[in-house]
Amino acid sequence: MAELIEIKDVKKVYHVGTEDVHALDGITLTLKKNEYLAIMGPSGSGKSTLMNLIGCLDTPTSGSYRFNDMEVKDLSDDELARIRNKEIGFVFQTFNLLPRADAAHNVELPLIYAGIPRVERRRKVEQALEAVGLSERARHRPSELSGGQRQRAAIARALVNEPSVILADEPTGNLDSKTGEEIMQVFEKIHHAGNTIILVTHEEYIARHSGRIIRLMDGLVESDVRV
Amino acid sequence: MQVSESLRIAVTNLRVHKVRSLLTILGTVIGVMSVIAIVSIIEGMNRYVSERLLEEGSNVFYVDKFGMITDYQEYLDAMSRKDLTVDDARALERLSTSILVVGSMSQSRNDVRYRSREVSSVEIRGVDEGFQPANAVEVEHGRFLSREDVLRRRPVCVLGADVRDKLFAGLDPLGKEVRVGRYIFTVVGVAEKKGSLLGMSQDSNVMMPITAFQKAYGSRSPVMLMAKARDQESLQLAQDEARAILRARRKVPFSKPDDFAIMSAETFMEMYKNFTSTAYLVTIGIASLSLVVGGIVIMNIMIVSVTERTKEIGIRMAVGARRAEIMFQFLIESLILSGTGGLIGVLVGVGLAVLVSNVTPLPAAVKAWAIGMGLLVACGVGTFFGIYPAARAAKMDPIVALRYE
Numbered sequence: 001m002a003e004l005i006e007i008k009d010v011k012k013v014y015h016v017g018t019e020d021v022h023a024l025d026g027i028t029l030t031l032k033k034n035e036y037l038a039i040m041g042p043s044g045s046g047k048s049t050l051m052n053l054i055g056c057l058d059t060p061t062s063g064s065y066r067f068n069d070m071e072v073k074d075l076s077d078d079e080l081a082r083i084r085n086k087e088i089g090f091v092f093q094t095f096n097l098l099p100r101a102d103a104a105h106n107v108e109l110p111l112i113y114a115g116i117p118r119v120e121r122r123r124k125v126e127q128a129l130e131a132v133g134l135s136e137r138a139r140h141r142p143s144e145l146s147g148g149q150r151q152r153a154a155i156a157r158a159l160v161n162e163p164s165v166i167l168a169d170e171p172t173g174n175l176d177s178k179t180g181e182e183i184m185q186v187f188e189k190i191h192h193a194g195n196t197i198i199l200v201t202h203e204e205y206i207a208r209h210s211g212r213i214i215r216l217m218d219g220l221v222e223s224d225v226r227v
Numbered sequence: 228m229q230v231s232e233s234l235r236i237a238v239t240n241l242r243v244h245k246v247r248s249l250l251t252i253l254g255t256v257i258g259v260m261s262v263i264a265i266v267s268i269i270e271g272m273n274r275y276v277s278e279r280l281l282e283e284g285s286n287v288f289y290v291d292k293f294g295m296i297t298d299y300q301e302y303l304d305a306m307s308r309k310d311l312t313v314d315d316a317r318a319l320e321r322l323s324t325s326i327l328v329v330g331s332m333s334q335s336r337n338d339v340r341y342r343s344r345e346v347s348s349v350e351i352r353g354v355d356e357g358f359q360p361a362n363a364v365e366v367e368h369g370r371f372l373s374r375e376d377v378l379r380r381r382p383v384c385v386l387g388a389d390v391r392d393k394l395f396a397g398l399d400p401l402g403k404e405v406r407v408g409r410y411i412f413t414v415v416g417v418a419e420k421k422g423s424l425l426g427m428s429q430d431s432n433v434m435m436p437i438t439a440f441q442k443a444y445g446s447r448s449p450v451m452l453m454a455k456a457r458d459q460e461s462l463q464l465a466q467d468e469a470r471a472i473l474r475a476r477r478k479v480p481f482s483k484p485d486d487f488a489i490m491s492a493e494t495f496m497e498m499y500k501n502f503t504s505t506a507y508l509v510t511i512g513i514a515s516l517s518l519v520v521g522g523i524v525i526m527n528i529m530i531v532s533v534t535e536r537t538k539e540i541g542i543r544m545a546v547g548a549r550r551a552e553i554m555f556q557f558l559i560e561s562l563i564l565s566g567t568g569g570l571i572g573v574l575v576g577v578g579l580a581v582l583v584s585n586v587t588p589l590p591a592a593v594k595a596w597a598i599g600m601g602l603l604v605a606c607g608v609g610t611f612f613g614i615y616p617a618a619r620a621a622k623m624d625p626i627v628a629l630r631y632e
Contacts, residue, residue, distance in 0.1 A: 052626050055545070057544075057545065057625045057626050057629075058626055077549070077550055078549045078550070078551070081544065081547050081548060081549040081550070082547065082549075084544070084545060084546065084547045085546060085547020085548075086547070090545050090546070092629070096538070096541075096542050096545070096629065097542075098539055098542060100239060100240075100243065109542075109543070109546050110546040110547055112232050113543070113546060113547040113548050113549075113552065114547065157546065161547075
């Protein structure tokens with residue numbers, strides 16, 4: 001079976017003033033379906049840049065990134081948007097929910113951009129909210145939800161379009177440890193349901209939930225360990 | 228993405244910023260409102276004037292020595308011309324085959340008194356017997372001035388309905404003597420009420436034999452001829468004949484232009500249309516100025532809105548919104564802004580036009596094309612000025628947008 005994600009010698013260079021910053025300096029890694037990967041590293045190690053690349057929000061300066069056997073570099077803006085919509089589910093540290101929309105509408109968002117009809121959207125939203133245990137709070141706005149509930153809504157949004165991979169960037173960073181643990185249980189559950197998860201964190205105990213830990217340092221893979 | 232979702236987002240956002248949205252569309256409202264109101268009033272006046280002119284009889288034309296005077300030199304030139312005379316009127320009747328009847332008229336203003344009652348500044352008309360048929364004057368009471376009255380310079384007069392009402396108020400005026408300036412005239416008739424034209428009464432006048440008029444006001448007061456053609460078809464021919472006859476009588480050399488002017492309802496209508504088309508241009512100029520300003524305001528607020536919602540744009544891009552969809556969303560929003568402005572402008576403009584036609588003598592006719600154009604232009608302005616902010620939103624880098632606080 002083909003790899004879901006195949007990254008070969010990827011570099012990403014930013015121009016800051018007159019200086020070139022090598023955020024990624026030749027990274028190679030592969031990921032299969034249904035893996036649960038944690039990416040660790042100190043700030044400035046290139047974690048976020050790598051996440052953005054994997055999430056098709058950005059493209060590499062050089063090297064090859066193949067997603068589902070497609071060379072991401074060759075894709076147009078619209079094709080990248082389509083991949084983000086159908087194949088990738090983002091979970092952010094700051095939740096990034098639309099403040100003026102209720103939880104259900106936030107979850108519905110990717111389905112709207114996917115052009116799915118209303119009736120089917122409603123069914124999928126219900127399912128996703130059910131899966132994260134937030135059905136009761138569907139009609140509440142983010143400001144009326146607790147941090148944990150907000151993150152559940154964000155996970156439901158990431159799940160709703162049945163993506164190939166869920167990218168979680170410090171999903172427990174803004175939560176207390178108890179709530180953080182609950183959220184990790186949610187990830188565990190959806191991993192068991194067959195989803196592929198990539199988690200960025202700098203907390204060792206969070207990373208330990210995963211099946212494989214990659215440590216980055218100065219834009220390079222320092223270690224790649226299966227737990 | 229469905230249009231309904233874009234609409235939903237746009238309406239939600241505009242409702243959240245009610246006051247801001249209202250202020251934003253003010254320019255558009257004012258622009259569309261002035262177009263609708265002024266077009267309605269001008270159209271109303273056009274219809275009114277053309278109806279009234281046709282009613283006056285479209286087979287009547289007028290001859291005087293002035294024509295349309297537009298500057299002082301023209302006025303001086305015209306003043307030095309020979310006057311038209313009652314004899315010219317008779318000659319036209321005799322020599323032209325297409326002219327049915329010709330009336331002559333001289334005008335002045337004076338106070339009219341009956342015993343202790345007085346009406347000031349009444350239009351005094353010296354007319355001949357042709358005036359009645361040419362001008363379709365109906366006599367309500369008594370009789371009109373006759374050929375004998377004119378030839379014998381009799382001191383008799385016919386009162387306009389307003390003057391009768393003010394001087395006699397219920398009394399029978401026939402046979403009574405009224406004082407016009409220094410002279411005394413016997414009332415022989417009362418003309419039927421004609422109503423007002425653009426707020427000016429047409430019944431505030433006294434008609435007397437032109438000979439008597441010339442005795443009282445001097446024989447040098449200019450005479451205007453009113454000629455009635457046989458019918459509508461022969462109007463042009465009648466005017467041509469009148470021109471030839473008058474040139475011969477006034478001995479105008481072949482190479483010189485007319486030293487008199489012929490005007491018909493059409494001439495007045497053309498002049499009027501000229502005037503209103505200028506008014507149209509001015510209105511449209513001012514309105515487009517305010518629409519452009521309104522558009523710039525919309526653009527400005529949309530740029531603010533795009534900046535404020537940078538994070539939202541980032542989120543939408545992360546969950547799969549294409550750039551075109553982001554662009555579309557903001558375009559719809561500015562379209563709704565300006566469309567709402569256009570709609571309010573139409574409502575206020577129509578209201579204004581109706582108000583004006585109710586409280587002033589100006590009539591108003593609300594035109595469907597003006598409403599359609601107003602809305603279309605408003606929406607066009609919104610779309611045009613929405614392009615830049617929307618493109619700015621669509622061009623955003625999703626990573627930068629997501630990080631925006």
